[in-house]
Amino acid sequence: MRFGLITGEALSGLRRNASMVISVVLVTFVSLTFVGAAILMQMQIGKMKDFWADRAQVAVYMCASVSTAPTCDGGVATQDQIDAVTAQLTGPTLSPLIREYTFETSEQAYEKAIDQLGAEYESIITPDQINATFSINLNDQSKSDVIAEAFGGTSGVEEVKDQLQYLEPLFSALTVATYIAVGIAGLMLIAAVLLIATTIRLSAFARRKELGIMRLVGASNRFIQTPFILEGVFAALIGSALASVGVWATVEFGVNGYLRERITFVTTWVDYGDLAVVIPVLIVIGVVLAALSAGFAIRRWLRA
Structure with a gap:
């Protein structure tokens, strides 16, 4: 019953702030897609170096x-x-x-x-x-x-x-592209964190009367904070899922469907085994950042 109540409050908060939640989902999706692309690119560079170093x-x-x-x-x-x-x-x-x-x-x-x-x-x-x-x-x-x-x-x-040494310029160019992707991803993740914090504060402000009543009847801070943290986590989970689909599509259609047939001198490409590593990393990054951002925002609001 307690878990159902908390989950219901979180879902209710998501409905009330639908536009902000959509923004959080989209920013999380884009930023984590860049993170996934950067990780896959570094994996590809590593595979190419190992392949050519042997030959x-x-x-x-x-x-x-x-x-x-x-x-x-x-x-x-x-x-x-x-x-x-x-x-x-x-x-x-x-x-x-x-x-x-x-x-x-x-x-x-x-x-x-x-x-x-x-x-x-x-x-x-x-x-x-x-x-x-x-x-x-x-x-x-x-x-x-x-x-x-x-x-x-x-x-x-x-x-x-x-x-x-003839391949070093190619490896250097790919590494620079990776750094650019990481830089863009970092900026987008910062934007996602700020959006999550703003969404949580708006949700708390909209329910300020309810929160006041909960405090009066003796509800603990953890009980009050948990629904707001779950709001951020749910939004980040959706964005992480979309980013996972994005990196899967990159490997399936970009690598397997396009690059393998056209760049024949490269025989080792990132594959589904690499995706099995990258996708959990994206989900963990999204959930952890969302939980930390939402928890910090609601604690500051409750102390205000």
Whole structure:
């Protein structure tokens, strides 16, 4: 009976302040949708980094005839220089870091280039202009600096490149987009908190006579405050549910229905397992913020 009375009072307050409640629901929905999008974006960045870190290679480019690096003053890398690099890769210092490596001669690289560019380039490009290349897969891609230090300044080596560096601008752009989404979400959550507090105060003002009578008959502050807190929680729950539908639609239609088919070089995308983590987080954020905001507002009003 006591629970039914409290719930009835909360629902009655929601009906009395329907326009404000709708505003709270919409602001909560938009803000939590941005929060969910930001979380999913960070998850996607993490998946992409893990995927490419496992496949990215460190390339050691040997000198070609057109190389201008100081270590290439002798022209095309000699077989002795290539053997010296091979010896280092298989030596006790570097071999524990390396999962596997392959070596592509300048002739092999030349054939690939002609296949891609067309036979008309055979008279323009010669094999000695193409770098012979060691392609190295590391056990831990974060150790790529060790390879760079080992071969930096080595005679016959033009440069050392970590292929993962080519993807860093993409990861940086996605991270900036995440920060923007978090910033917008933070502003919207502040607006939602203020709206909830305003709604609760208006509801308390509209029922000030009832609250006065309840105080006179000895009702506890907790009994008086609970319906108002539930009003904020109910409104936030509706907004959280809508935000959950929004992030689900983003994954279902935006990722599975659109991006997977058009961006084929990315094979790992956020999925329903990630949604199972994000949706409870959104609901908890909405409920906790609403409860705290409503509780603070009604306590201040009762003390006034």
